[in-house]
Amino acid sequence: MKFLRKDHQWKIGHLVFGALISFIGILTFFGAAGFFWLQHDLEEKIVQPLLEREVNRVLEGFKSEYLAGGIFIKQMQGLLLESQVTLHGDLLGVARFIEALARRENTEDPRFSYIQFGNNRGEMIAVNLKGDGNLAFYIKDEQHRGGLQQFDMRPDAEGAAPQGMTRDYDPRKRPWYANATAECPQVSSIYFSMGADAQWNASITCPVNRSPEDQGVIAVDLSSGRLQKLLDAAVRQSLVSGVFIVDDNDRVLLESERLSSSDKAFLLEGDSEKPRFSELVVSRLNADHSRMINLHTDSHGKFLIYQQSLSEMGSVAGDMAHFRVLVISSRDELLSVFNSFFWMSWIALALIVFGAYILIRVYRGSITFPLIRLREQAENVAFREVVSSHEFELLYPKGRAIEEIVSVQDAVEKMANSLYSLYQELRDKVDRDEESGLLSLIGAADRLEGAKWEEATVCVVEISNYVQLSDTLNKVALRHLWHSLCTQVSPVWADFPPNRLFRCRYSESRIAIVMLGAPHEHEPMLERLRQKSDLVLGTGAQEEVRVFLCLGVSHCRERSRPAMEKSFANAVLALRQAQLAGGGGFSVFQQSMLEKEERVQALLGAMDSASIEDEFTMVYQPICDLRSGRMHGVEALMRWQSPLFGAVSPAEFIPLAERSERITQLGALALRKVACDVAAMQAAGLLPPGFTAHINVSARQAMNVHFFEQVRDIALAAGLPPGLLTLELTESLLVDDAHHLRAQFRRLADFGFGLCLDDFGTGYSSLSTLHNFNFDCVKLDRSFIVRSTEEGRASAVLPAIVGIARSLKMSCVAEGVETPEQAAVLRAMGCEYVQGYLFARPMGLAPLQAWMADNARADISGG
Structure with a gap:
C-alpha cells in the first residue's frame, strides 16, 4: 500500500479486516440457514437412525441384565446337579439351598426379586426378596398339600407357621413352567408376569434335568427396582424422553420418562394401564407398519414416537412377540446436536465479531489513536502552541500503547520539553520588544484578552524623525534611545493603576498605550504626555538627540478583538492628522478623518499606477x-496632473510620496x-x-x-x-x-x-x-x-x-x-x-523663458 497516503493506510487495514469478518459471517449465516432447508431430510436420513441407535442402547441394559440372569440360572443349575438335594418329594432341602442363595442376593440393590423351583409333579418352592430385608417363602409339596402356602420364614424352621394359602395352585399351568420345556440356552427365554410383589417382572427360566425322576425347573424374576434404575439411567444418558414396555393390550409393564409436567399430562393421561399416547400412536404405527411417527401436529409439543418389538432382543423371537418397546423423544432434543452446531456457529460468529471488535479496539487504542494523538500533538507543536511536559504526559496513558509507540512518545515528549523551553524563551522575546523593553503587540493582545474591561483609550505615540534616526544610528544607539524615552515618560503614568495600563511597541517608530476605563479618567495622563512631546534622548556614549513626539488618540467602547484593532487603526489616523502642518502633534480621532483617509488611499493608488513621466511636471518660480x-x-517645484483627480496640490501628494516610497x-x-x-x-x-x-x-x-x-x-x-x-x-x-x-x-x-x-x-x-x-x-x-x-x-x-x-x-x-x-x-x-x-508666480518652462527674456530686456533698458 505504498501508493496510499500514510495517514490512510490504517483505514484501509480496517476496511480489509472488516471485509474478512463480513465474509466469515456470511458463510456462517448461510451454513446455519442450510439446516432449516434440510429439515425434511434430517428426520428420514438422520433422526430415525439416530433414534434407533438410542433405543438399542437403552435396551442393551435389559439385555445385559438378562444375560446376567441367565448366568445366574446356569450357576444354580450346576449347584443343584452337583448337590445331594432331592428335586422331588420333600422340597425343604431345596428351600434351604434357595434361601442361602437368596440371602446372598438380599442386598440394598438385589438383582432378583423372586426365585422358585418346581418339579415335574407340580411341586414347587419360591423365595421372594422383600424390600424390608426379610424373605417370604412359598411352598407346595407332599407335606404342604391343599395349595400354595406362604411363610415368613423357612418352612422347616422351628415355629414356622403358614401365613396364608392359595388353594388349587398348579405351577404347571404357569407360563414359566411351559417355557422350561425347551433346552436351557446361554440366554434363556424371557417373559413378563405379575410377580409375588404385585409388580411386573421380567422372568427367565431354565430346566434342571439331573435324572429323569429328578427333573425340575428353575425360574427367576429380575428385580423390578433394579430394572427401573437401569432404565432410568439409560434414559437420562440418552436422547430419548421416555421408554415404555407394553404388552398386547397396551398395558405398561415398565416405564421410565423425563417429560415436563405439561407433556407428561398430555401423553400419559387416561386409565392407569393404558396411557393416551397408546390410543394416538399405536394404531397409526400398526396401520402403515411404520416404526416412527411425528406428533408435532397432534400436540402442543414436537415429539417423535418409535416402537420396537422385544422379540428382536432374545434368541427365541416368538416368546417376546407380544411385548413392545415404545420410545417417546423430543424432536428438538434429537436435533440438539445440530442445534448446538447451529448455535455454536452463531456463537462462533459472535465470538469472531466480538474478537474483531476487541482487536480493532486494541489496535485503535494501542496503535491508531496514540499515533493520531501524536500526530495532532505534533501539529500543535508545529502550527499552534507548544504544551508543557505535564500537559504532554496527559496526552494519553502509556499503558494503552505498544512499546514501540511508548518509546516514540518518550522521544516526542523529550522533544516537546525542549521545544517548550525554547517556546518559553521565544515567547518572552515575542511578548517583549527587545529595544524598548515594552510589550510587543502580540503580548499586549494576549493580556488584553485576559483582562476585564468595558471601555478603553488607545494612544499611539510616534517619534516624528525616527526614520532618519534609524538610518543613521546603530542598534545599540537605538536601544539606548528607546530606554531613554521610556525612562523620561514613565512619570506620566506613575499614578495610574498598573493592571489597567498596557504599553507596547506598535511599530518601528511607534508605541501604543492602552488605558482601561472611561475616557475622562485618561485625560490627565494624556495632557501630561503632550507636555513631553519635545525631548532630548540619550543614545549612549554621552551622545544625545532631540526628538519630537506626535500623539493620536481613539476610544474603544466594546470589549472585543475587532473593536480593539479598529481603535488602533483609528488612533493611527489621528496620529497622521497630528503630524500634518498645523496639527500640533496631538489629535483625537474624528469620523471625518476616515473620509480623508479614503482620499489618501485613493491618491496612493493613483500614484502607484501613474505614469511618472507624463503626469508629473516641473514649474519654476523666479x-x-x-x-x-x-x-x-x-x-x-513639482506638479501632478492626475487623470482621475485633476491637479493635486504638492502639499497633498509630496507627503504621500514620502509614505509610498x-x-x-x-x-x-x-x-x-x-x-x-x-x-x-x-x-x-x-x-x-x-x-x-x-x-x-x-x-x-x-x-x-x-x-x-x-x-x-x-x-x-x-x-x-x-x-x-x-x-x-x-x-x-x-x-x-x-x-x-x-x-x-x-x-x-x-x-x-x-x-x-x-x-x-x-x-x-x-x-x-x-x-x-x-x-x-x-x-x-x-x-x-x-x-x-x-x-x-x-x-x-x-x-x-x-x-x-x-x-x-x-x-x-x-x-x-x-x-x-x-x-x-x-x-x-x-x-x-x-x-x-x-x-x-510659478510657471512652466516656456512661460519662464518668455519672462526671462522680458526681464533681460528690462535690465538692458534700465541699464
Missing part, C-alpha cells in the same frame, strides 16, 4: 535680487527634468550671471548612499556645470550625529553643487550645523516674512537670522514675499534675494 530686481535663479523616483525625475530645462535655457542664452536652480531634496532621497553619484551623473549627462544646481535641504534632515549626511553633502559641495538650508529658523538646527554642512544659502521661512511688518518677536528675530547668515558669508533668500512693505523691510535688513508672488 528668485530675484531684492536691490536690482533682476533674476538670480529659480526654484523648481515614490519620493525617490520623483526626486530623481525632478533632478533630470531640471537639468534638461536648465541646459535648454543655457543653450538659448537666457541664464543671467550667477544663475542657480534650486531643487528640493527629500529625506529618503538624501539617505541613499549613492545620492552624490546620482546627482553628479545627472549633471554631467546634461552637460551642466555643478554651480548651476543648488540642493535645498529641510532642517528635519539634519541631526547632530548625521555623519553619513555630512559626508554626502561635503562631497556635493566639494564637487561644486550649491547647498541651501530651507525653512531656516523653524527647526532645531544649530549654528554648528550651518558650519558643518557648508551651506551657501539659507531660506527664510514664509512664517517670518508674513509677520515681518508686525510688532513683536517675529519682526525682531528676522534681522538676527539675516545677520547670522551674512556673518557666515551665506546669501539669504526670503520666500513668500507678497507685498511691497515686506520687500522694503527685508531690503532694510540686508536680505539679498526674494521669492514670491510680488515678483513672479
Whole structure:
C-alpha cells in the first residue's frame, strides 16, 4: 500500500479486516440457514437412525441384565446337579439351598426379586426378596398339600407357621413352567408376569434335568427396582424422553420418562394401564407398519414416537412377540446436536465479531489513536502552541500503547520539553520588544484578552524623525534611545493603576498605550504626555538627540478583538492628522478623518499606477535680487496632473510620496527634468550671471548612499556645470550625529553643487550645523516674512537670522514675499534675494523663458 497516503493506510487495514469478518459471517449465516432447508431430510436420513441407535442402547441394559440372569440360572443349575438335594418329594432341602442363595442376593440393590423351583409333579418352592430385608417363602409339596402356602420364614424352621394359602395352585399351568420345556440356552427365554410383589417382572427360566425322576425347573424374576434404575439411567444418558414396555393390550409393564409436567399430562393421561399416547400412536404405527411417527401436529409439543418389538432382543423371537418397546423423544432434543452446531456457529460468529471488535479496539487504542494523538500533538507543536511536559504526559496513558509507540512518545515528549523551553524563551522575546523593553503587540493582545474591561483609550505615540534616526544610528544607539524615552515618560503614568495600563511597541517608530476605563479618567495622563512631546534622548556614549513626539488618540467602547484593532487603526489616523502642518502633534480621532483617509488611499493608488513621466511636471518660480530686481535663479517645484483627480496640490501628494516610497523616483525625475530645462535655457542664452536652480531634496532621497553619484551623473549627462544646481535641504534632515549626511553633502559641495538650508529658523538646527554642512544659502521661512511688518518677536528675530547668515558669508533668500512693505523691510535688513508672488508666480518652462527674456530686456533698458 505504498501508493496510499500514510495517514490512510490504517483505514484501509480496517476496511480489509472488516471485509474478512463480513465474509466469515456470511458463510456462517448461510451454513446455519442450510439446516432449516434440510429439515425434511434430517428426520428420514438422520433422526430415525439416530433414534434407533438410542433405543438399542437403552435396551442393551435389559439385555445385559438378562444375560446376567441367565448366568445366574446356569450357576444354580450346576449347584443343584452337583448337590445331594432331592428335586422331588420333600422340597425343604431345596428351600434351604434357595434361601442361602437368596440371602446372598438380599442386598440394598438385589438383582432378583423372586426365585422358585418346581418339579415335574407340580411341586414347587419360591423365595421372594422383600424390600424390608426379610424373605417370604412359598411352598407346595407332599407335606404342604391343599395349595400354595406362604411363610415368613423357612418352612422347616422351628415355629414356622403358614401365613396364608392359595388353594388349587398348579405351577404347571404357569407360563414359566411351559417355557422350561425347551433346552436351557446361554440366554434363556424371557417373559413378563405379575410377580409375588404385585409388580411386573421380567422372568427367565431354565430346566434342571439331573435324572429323569429328578427333573425340575428353575425360574427367576429380575428385580423390578433394579430394572427401573437401569432404565432410568439409560434414559437420562440418552436422547430419548421416555421408554415404555407394553404388552398386547397396551398395558405398561415398565416405564421410565423425563417429560415436563405439561407433556407428561398430555401423553400419559387416561386409565392407569393404558396411557393416551397408546390410543394416538399405536394404531397409526400398526396401520402403515411404520416404526416412527411425528406428533408435532397432534400436540402442543414436537415429539417423535418409535416402537420396537422385544422379540428382536432374545434368541427365541416368538416368546417376546407380544411385548413392545415404545420410545417417546423430543424432536428438538434429537436435533440438539445440530442445534448446538447451529448455535455454536452463531456463537462462533459472535465470538469472531466480538474478537474483531476487541482487536480493532486494541489496535485503535494501542496503535491508531496514540499515533493520531501524536500526530495532532505534533501539529500543535508545529502550527499552534507548544504544551508543557505535564500537559504532554496527559496526552494519553502509556499503558494503552505498544512499546514501540511508548518509546516514540518518550522521544516526542523529550522533544516537546525542549521545544517548550525554547517556546518559553521565544515567547518572552515575542511578548517583549527587545529595544524598548515594552510589550510587543502580540503580548499586549494576549493580556488584553485576559483582562476585564468595558471601555478603553488607545494612544499611539510616534517619534516624528525616527526614520532618519534609524538610518543613521546603530542598534545599540537605538536601544539606548528607546530606554531613554521610556525612562523620561514613565512619570506620566506613575499614578495610574498598573493592571489597567498596557504599553507596547506598535511599530518601528511607534508605541501604543492602552488605558482601561472611561475616557475622562485618561485625560490627565494624556495632557501630561503632550507636555513631553519635545525631548532630548540619550543614545549612549554621552551622545544625545532631540526628538519630537506626535500623539493620536481613539476610544474603544466594546470589549472585543475587532473593536480593539479598529481603535488602533483609528488612533493611527489621528496620529497622521497630528503630524500634518498645523496639527500640533496631538489629535483625537474624528469620523471625518476616515473620509480623508479614503482620499489618501485613493491618491496612493493613483500614484502607484501613474505614469511618472507624463503626469508629473516641473514649474519654476523666479528668485530675484531684492536691490536690482533682476533674476538670480529659480526654484523648481513639482506638479501632478492626475487623470482621475485633476491637479493635486504638492502639499497633498509630496507627503504621500514620502509614505509610498515614490519620493525617490520623483526626486530623481525632478533632478533630470531640471537639468534638461536648465541646459535648454543655457543653450538659448537666457541664464543671467550667477544663475542657480534650486531643487528640493527629500529625506529618503538624501539617505541613499549613492545620492552624490546620482546627482553628479545627472549633471554631467546634461552637460551642466555643478554651480548651476543648488540642493535645498529641510532642517528635519539634519541631526547632530548625521555623519553619513555630512559626508554626502561635503562631497556635493566639494564637487561644486550649491547647498541651501530651507525653512531656516523653524527647526532645531544649530549654528554648528550651518558650519558643518557648508551651506551657501539659507531660506527664510514664509512664517517670518508674513509677520515681518508686525510688532513683536517675529519682526525682531528676522534681522538676527539675516545677520547670522551674512556673518557666515551665506546669501539669504526670503520666500513668500507678497507685498511691497515686506520687500522694503527685508531690503532694510540686508536680505539679498526674494521669492514670491510680488515678483513672479510659478510657471512652466516656456512661460519662464518668455519672462526671462522680458526681464533681460528690462535690465538692458534700465541699464
